[in-house]
Every structure is written in C-alpha cells, then in structure tokens.
Amino acid sequence: MKTSGSSSTRDSSSRQDRSAVAVKSVSKVFGAGAQAFRALDDVSVDIRQNEFFTLLGPSGCGKTTLLRLIAGFEQPTSGEVLLDGRDFSGKPPYQRPVNTVFQNYALFPHMTVAQNISFGLEMLGRPKDRIKAVTEEMLRLVQLEAMADRRITQISGGQQQRVALARALAPQPKVLLLDEPLSALDLQLRKEMQLELKRLQTDTGITFVFVTHDQDEALTMSDRIAVMNRGEILQVGTPREIYNKPQHRFVAGFVGEINLLPAETTGVNEFSIAGGGCLRSSEAAHVPVGGQAVLAVRPECIALSEPSDGSLTGVITNVVYHGTDTIFHFKLADGQELRARSQNNAARVQTFATGDQIGWSVDPASVSVLADDPS
C-alpha cells in the first residue's frame, strides 16, 4: 500500500505550497544478485515547506536510508528526489541545501564548539564578520555562549546535541535532516530536547525531517508522520490521524497500544466479532458484507461496566496499576485477550478484580476498520 501525503489537490504552482522535499517513486537496492537488499521500495512522499515531518518505523524499515538519500550520501537506484522543486540527482552532499544532525552527532573532535558551528559557513565562503555574527547567534539560540571555546570532548552529551543542532542550523539550510538525534540522551533530557526542537523549528521556519523509532517522540513533535515498514511508507498523516485512524494493521500496532479484533462484516458499519457480540464503527467498512475485517480499538476507548443484558462481556484476567491509570486485561468467550485502560480518578474508581465478570463497550467513533492484512 503506497500512500502519498501530497498536497496535490491544491494549486501546486504557488510558492507557499511547493514541497520542500519531493520523493518520487524512489527505490534503493543495496548489493547485487542473491545478496541484494531492497531498503526502499517505490516510496513517494511530499514534505511541505516549514513542516516538522517525521519518518517513524522500526529499525531496518528504510527510514534512515530515505534520509541519507535526501542528504545525498546515497543515490537512489530508481526514482528521484526534488529539493525545493529542483532536481539534485547525482549531486554530492556538499552541493545540496540541506544539513544533517547525525545520530552520534559526528562533531569534529579537533575543533572547539564555535569552530564546529562556523564550519559550514566557512565552507560556503561567507564573509568573516557574517560568520562571526551567525555563530554567536547560533550559540545564543542553543544557550551555549559560555561554551564557545570549549573542546567537544569537554562538554556533556546534551550540550553536544545542541552543538550538533547549531552546526546544522548555522548555514540556514532549506531542510534540516535529523537522524534519531535524541536516542543517546536520557529520558529527562530527551523530553526537554523534544520541546526545544519543536521550538527551534517554529522559530527558524526551517523544514525539519526527523527520523525516529520512538512513537512518543513522533506524536509529540510532528506536524505530520510517515509510518514506514519494510522499505515502504504505509501511512502519512497528522499525529491524530495516525493514532486515531490507522489505516494499516502495522501502523495500528506500532503507534501506541491497540486491541485488534478479527471480525466479520455484517452490515455497512456493523461487525460481528469472533468472541461473540456485535460492534459498530462510524467508519464505513471497505470490506464487503460477509468479508473478514480487523477492528482496532485503543485500550483507553474501552469502557468497562457491570455485565448487563445485551452488552459485550468478558472475564478479568489481570489488573495492572500504573499510577495515572490502571490496565484491565480481560478475556472474551473465545479466549482472545483485550486490554482496557482506565484513568485513575478519585471520583470514579473502577474496582474490578481478577475473575470478575464484566461488560464492555466502545464508542463507534473509536473503532477503526483495517483490511485483514497479515503484516
């Protein structure tokens, strides 16, 4: 399934709407013959100007390869990558108006913080006073003025992260590529940097293309997310769309926790689930009546109650307390396990115990219908 998040319905000739990065039917094959590995398989995506765009997927899904193709470190086997509407095929990285924040930062160890930041501007041959001014501005932007003359080895991981960011932003690229830049930081610092990155993107107005395998990170920062798996882009959408309306079983499972229920289509938006009972979805089924479908329901969308006539039923198998909320694991008549997440609220405490018979229900708006795709 190839999904393009393009803005093709709008007038694509206007400057505002011209995509910052346009990836057109790009494939990338590493190696040859029997060892050939298809890292990207006919991928197309449009990344808009001033957008915080995230490539999300498990390791080996091709997200870093796609980033390296945009940067120019790799050349596509087929297809093309347009930057700001211009074809840069075959051009080396140093001729492309993009900069990269590397996963391990790749800061120059033989230079100071300030020298690292001014490197790109020097290579572009900017005048000396301009280089000095921009470098100072960048140091201020990432709050490292005091560290300007320190060596890279003399600053902390979080500070190195900021230097890498400042170094990539200093030449004012059209697009900033970020390759899992936060993965080396501890949780506290990572949360801070997520907000900081979002702030920097808004302040500078530069298009950010961010690669991560962390769904929280993707949901927190992105304007739009492309979920990738096995060299394909499965779905492109806003964080809300990706989370609430996954179109693909893999997307549903990768982003957040989800319950997947095999079901048979019994009406336009009615399904009979294997464990017994009937669920409705506000989404019209794209599966013909009598066909198999998979219903996806987020744990927080399942409401538990005392069993009553006509309601769906189950038996509690486990109760896990998480502080802010409690997860109830329960089993349907056919043995399938589901999870329901209930927020812990002093005014409304749910006290079910293991073995209790419960009733459960889901708002039709919270039920997604996925094609029954084995992946």
Add this chain to the structure above:
Amino acid sequence: MTRAGKHTLFRILLIGPALLAITVFMIVPLLLMAYISFRGRDYSGGVLWDQFSAEAYVRLFFERELDGSLALNLNYMFIILRSVWLSFVTMVISLAVGLPVAMFMATRDAKWKAVLVFMVTLPFWTNLLVRNYAWILLLRDHGTINSTLIWLGIISEPLPLLHNSFAVAVGLTYSFLPFMVLPIYASLEKIDLRLVEASFDLYANRWQTMRRVILPLAYPGIVAGCVLVFVPALGSYITPELLGGGKTLMIGNLIGFQFGAARNWPFGAALGLFLLALVLTSLWLYARRYRGELEGGR
C-alpha cells in the same frame, strides 16, 4: 605486611624487569659512552681510562696542527649536516609517498586491509643488508635501470645513480617507508567515517574535507611517522655504507669508522653523544610545535 605494603611490593615486582632492562641495556651503556668520550685516546684501540681529556669534543670542530695549534675543521660538521639533510629528505619523500598509500589502505574493505598491511610489512621479512644489495643491482652503471634506459635509447651513457647522495636517499626512503605508512594508516583507520560525511554535509568538498578534517585528525600519526623515519635515518649505517660507496658518509658511518679503523674511541663516543643530542633537540622542537598546535585548535 600491610595491604598497602603488599600492593607496593607487587608493583615493584611487576615494574622490576623492565626497570632492570632499561638500566643495564640503556642507562649504563649511555653513561659509559659519556665517560669514554672524556677519556684519552689509546692509539692501539681502546681508551686510556686514567686520563681525562676533552680532545674528542675539540675534534668535532677543530683540527690540531703539528705545532699543537688549532685550526677550524668543518669536515665533520659537514657530514653531520649531510646526515640531517638526507634524513630530512628521506622523511619528506616518505611522507609524500606514504600518505596516499596509507589513505588508500585505510579506505579498503576489512579483508583487503589485512592483506595490504601484510604487504607493507613484507620487506621486514628480508634482511636489510640483502635489500640494500638489491638496490645496488638496480642502480649500478650496468644495473637494471641504466641497461633498460640505454636499451630504450633514452640515454647513451649510464646515469650516475650509485655511490652518491641520491642513492643513499633512495635506499633510506625504501628502508623506512613502512615506518611512515603504518602509523599514518593506524590514525586514518580510526577516523569515524561519519565525520567525513558531516564535513561533506556542511558544504566542504573533497579537498576541503581532506585539509580541514582528515589531515588534522591524522596529525598524530603523521608526526609519529615522521619521527620514526627521521630518527633511524639519521643514525643509519648500512645504507650509506653500501649505496654511498664510502663517499657519501653519514654520521653513523663516521662513528663506526672511529671505533674501527681510526681507533679513536673517545671521538666515536663524542660523535655518538652529539647525534643523540641532535635527535633529542629535534624531537623536543617537534613536541613543542605539536603541543602548540593542540592548544591552538587547528
């Protein structure tokens, strides 16, 4: 015995053998050499142990006339100067040849790297003497190179390739090239390729990346290589002896001559110490420059 005491004893035992080796094989001979250099000369070889004399050091710069007066004699200084010059030339040529070779090696696959490193060290498996004789066969008037050039009609008379400074420089470069290649290769090989990518990403082309990123990071290896070539070249003996044909003397041959045919041990010892002082001074100058470089940042 206390725990701390045991610990100290253990350390002394561990460091002992090395300390003993350095004392017996380096410090004692060095002191002995310094002592001999200030003793009188026994014309039948050896030293007059009971006679103090600074004559050996006077001899470095002056010649004693028959009437006992001193006349300036820079012949020895000239040989020393030539030694320094030839060693320097050797170092520069080795660097010019060794850097691209090391760079080529460092950018190959792991499998190839092992083969190439082995090939660079291959000459060490053959005796230095044999390898220098091989160069005689190549460079002499009717040797491979001259015969080939005459056969091709490029020259009619053989070129004077052997028994001069050129031959010595060629021989020294050949002998010490691996000492340049290996440390540079080691430092290049350690460079994180992502730094090169970062440089490309920041608009540096190949040449700028080489000058601003790769060479500075390989600098310690380059310095090590230069020292490892320059220092042994300065004290080399076999190569100038064979390829210089006794005409292009270097300080090593001069020292050998004093302990042998000339039977002037004190002067040989004084020359040896002078060479040592020369090496230490050049190393010190280099170290000072290198430290400045580290602090300067570029």
